[in-house]
Amino acid sequence: MAALLLAAAEPKISDAEVLFVAHGSLGMRIEGKTADLSTARTADTLEFIVHLETLQTGIELRDRHMRDDVFEVQRFPVARLRVLHPPLPGATTSGTALGELTVHGQTRPVNVAFKLKPRSGYDVTASFQMNLRDYGMTAPTYLGISVKPEIDVSADFHLDAP
Amino acid sequence: MRCAPLLASLVLAILWPRPARAYAWMIRHGYTTCATCHVDPSGSGVLTPYGRAQGEILLQSRYGKPAEEASPAANFLWNALRTPDWLLGGGEVRYMGLRTKIGDGPTTGDLILMQGDLAAAVQVSGFRASASLGYVTTTGSLASLAGQVISREHWVGWAFDDGALLVRAGRINVPFGIRSIEHTMFVRQTTRTDLNDTQQHGVALSYSGELIRGEVMAIAGNFQIRPDANRERGYSGYVEVSPLSRLGIGVSSLVTHAAEDLFLRGVANTRQAHGLFVRASPWRPLVLLGEADYVVQTPSGAPSQRGLATMLQADYEPWQGIHLIATGETLDHAGSGISYGGWLSAAWFFAPHLDIRADLMNRSELIGANRYAVLAYMAQGHLYF
Numbered sequence: 001m002a003a004l005l006l007a008a009a010e011p012k013i014s015d016a017e018v019l020f021v022a023h024g025s026l027g028m029r030i031e032g033k034t035a036d037l038s039t040a041r042t043a044d045t046l047e048f049i050v051h052l053e054t055l056q057t058g059i060e061l062r063d064r065h066m067r068d069d070v071f072e073v074q075r076f077p078v079a080r081l082r083v084l085h086p087p088l089p090g091a092t093t094s095g096t097a098l099g100e101l102t103v104h105g106q107t108r109p110v111n112v113a114f115k116l117k118p119r120s121g122y123d124v125t126a127s128f129q130m131n132l133r134d135y136g137m138t139a140p141t142y143l144g145i146s147v148k149p150e151i152d153v154s155a156d157f158h159l160d161a162p
Numbered sequence: 163m164r165c166a167p168l169l170a171s172l173v174l175a176i177l178w179p180r181p182a183r184a185y186a187w188m189i190r191h192g193y194t195t196c197a198t199c200h201v202d203p204s205g206s207g208v209l210t211p212y213g214r215a216q217g218e219i220l221l222q223s224r225y226g227k228p229a230e231e232a233s234p235a236a237n238f239l240w241n242a243l244r245t246p247d248w249l250l251g252g253g254e255v256r257y258m259g260l261r262t263k264i265g266d267g268p269t270t271g272d273l274i275l276m277q278g279d280l281a282a283a284v285q286v287s288g289f290r291a292s293a294s295l296g297y298v299t300t301t302g303s304l305a306s307l308a309g310q311v312i313s314r315e316h317w318v319g320w321a322f323d324d325g326a327l328l329v330r331a332g333r334i335n336v337p338f339g340i341r342s343i344e345h346t347m348f349v350r351q352t353t354r355t356d357l358n359d360t361q362q363h364g365v366a367l368s369y370s371g372e373l374i375r376g377e378v379m380a381i382a383g384n385f386q387i388r389p390d391a392n393r394e395r396g397y398s399g400y401v402e403v404s405p406l407s408r409l410g411i412g413v414s415s416l417v418t419h420a421a422e423d424l425f426l427r428g429v430a431n432t433r434q435a436h437g438l439f440v441r442a443s444p445w446r447p448l449v450l451l452g453e454a455d456y457v458v459q460t461p462s463g464a465p466s467q468r469g470l471a472t473m474l475q476a477d478y479e480p481w482q483g484i485h486l487i488a489t490g491e492t493l494d495h496a497g498s499g500i501s502y503g504g505w506l507s508a509a510w511f512f513a514p515h516l517d518i519r520a521d522l523m524n525r526s527e528l529i530g531a532n533r534y535a536v537l538a539y540m541a542q543g544h545l546y547f
Contacts, residue, residue, distance in 0.1 A: 024198075025198075025324050025325060026198045026203075026324075026325050026326060026370045027194065027195035027197065027198070027199040027327075027370040027371045027372045028193075028195070028198050028372070029192060029194070029324065029372045029404075029407050030192070031192065031407050058191060058192060058222065058230070058446065059219070060193060060229035061219055061229040061230065061231065063229070064229045090408055119478055123309055133515060142212065142215075143210075143211040143212040143215055144211055144212055145198055145212045
């Protein structure tokens with residue numbers, strides 16, 4: 001996947017939506033979204049960067065709890081996903097890539113499922129799972145309702161043609 | 163006047179005390195299940211601590227305040243009386259001014275105490291219990307314990323799987339369709355599944371999950387009415403699937419039998435109701451609620467009566483705490499005609515535990531061979547504590 005992306009001199013992202021889904025007790029489902037997704041190239045990797053303070057769950061107070069108590073965005077403002085060993089490019093490709101996710105100041109490997117579809121560049125969808133505890137974060141509990149530490153993360157975006 | 167009892171029933175349907183709160187439009191905030199906010203997993207009644215907080219954070223107008231924690235005033239009795247964590251207190255008072263005009267008759271007015279309930283719930287480990295005790299100004303309530311003293315619900319149960327599963331027994335709101343406070347709507351009246359006083363005694367199993375919620379109840383009868391022959395026995399239940407965080411699609415089913423149906427002049431009757439319902443919030447300020455129920459009654463010695471009750475409601479919240487509501491409803495009497503009605507309503511949750519609401523209801527209701535125009539204006543104040 002990233003080999004394709006690396007072909008772009010200055011990869012640019014548009015129409016981005018990064019979504020996380022957290023699962024709580026008693027059937028609670030929390031969705032957080034942001035359109036703030038950017039990329040940065042290094043020598044042989046590609047980084048995807050999300051500014052965590054832009055994530056919104058639809059309830060202002062919950063956003064504040066998420067920013068201040070879970071992500072601690074004052075200390076750790078961004079999440080970075082670095083794709084390490086990119087698979088070979090293809091016209092339309094789907095598969096799994098090994099990445100490194102850095103959140104809350106800690107880096108862990110993640111398996112990223114992806115799909116690339118050519119369209120004046122590439123339409124990209126990607127997803128992975130993470131566990132808050134692996135990154136030193138505590139799954140929140142609020143007035144008897146607890147959130148499970150396993151989080152589903154996905155992203156849809158268009159990578160412009162070089 | 164031959165139609166006097168029918169007209170009286172029309173008026174009673176409007177006047178009858180309104181039940182506890184249950185706001186299906188909370189799905190706009192992604193709350194597809196009810197169990198996070200209510201002790202009753204299918205909604206209404208005593209609030210959990212989380213539900214009390216949301217009553218201030220999400221329900222009432224915030225007047226430009228930034229995201230703040232719920233104040234102590236969100237607690238039981240505005241925090242005047244602290245209860246231990248395992249004991250949840252609650253209660254409601256609802257008072258209404260009403261003006262009604264039926265057909266060519268005069269416009270009449272009344273002031274009614276619709277609800278005056280105290281309630282409490284217990285949650286210790288998996289143990290759950292909830293009960294309400296209230297007073298109504300009318301007599302003959304199906305929830306009557308003695309005269310005008312009523313208990314709409316009282317049950318005990320045990321919760322499993324971190325509360326997702328609940329088995330309970332007692333007097334329980336009948337699980338069917340959309341649980342809303344507009345108990346006089348055709349869909350609630352024809353299925354006898356309102357929150358007001360049509361609760362039944364029985365045993366129920368509920369599940370509250372992220373994708374699916376539902377409840378099924380074995381109905382043993384309403385033991386607050388006599389004789390036993392009037393009691394309906396059977397089952398009722400619903401299942402709702404939420405493929406998206408602000409969408410719920412459900413089915414309901416109910417079959418009961420009474421040896422002497424209280425509403426059909428004491429003849430044996432088997433009732434069936436099977437329906438679909440939808441809750442959707444395509445845009446956060448807007449929630450659409452829809453329900454359609456096919457109803458069959460099979461009274462002994464008489465032809466079956468079939469009908470279709472429908473309801474579509476749009477709830478628009480332009481500013482947090484203010485709701486502008488438009489509702490349309492129909493009741494198809496299977497060949498003999500259609501009753502239809504429309505509601506325009508406005509509600510304002512303006513302070514902790516307090517809301518006011520105004521309704522304009524216009525119905526063309528078919529009863530037997532006669533059609534009646536019913537126009538009602540209602541203004542009500544509601545306080546929960």
